[in-house]
Amino acid sequence: MAENNSDAFYSKLREQLSATSTWPSNYLYKFIVLSDQEKINSIHKIFDNMGAVIESKKSKNGKYTSVSITVNLKNPDQVIEKYKEVGAIEGVISL
Template identity: 60%
Template sequence: MKDPKDVEAFYKRLRDELEESTSWPSPYLYKFIVPTDADKVAAIEKNFDNTGAVIQKKTSSGGKYTSVSIEVNMASPEAVIEKYKAISTIEGVISL
């Protein structure tokens, strides 16, 4: 587990960068890598149900991992971070 202080510092820095670089609402591209497991991929997708998200999946050449790219319009930096936090509860997911 990561130190909660480090995690909060990361999200604060991300929020600041998103506020400075983007006018909101705006499209945002999420990228995740997850061990190839239909349940885990479905759990990621479920977090974006009814959002109009465009989801692309690609399995690695060895079949061990799946990359999931999700482009969706987000209302604010806080909304972006809320999704990252929700996805972080899925075991084995790496956010890029």
């Protein structure tokens, strides 16, 4: 994703989160990643010590793993910060 496209995406996401939620609020992240335990562990580490509820589920053929994370965050900026941290892991798709 080009830098200016991601800036526009995050700006719009910040507006939507501000308009639709009262903060602090629980937020549900959903990611898809190749079933590589190292990458899955990297996602888990980003949400360490935050009281996050993390569920992982392998696809039918086991090639991919979906990772759902529910965590209580202070504001939309914190939501975006976590998306950016996870986005730095190669091959992770954010839903």
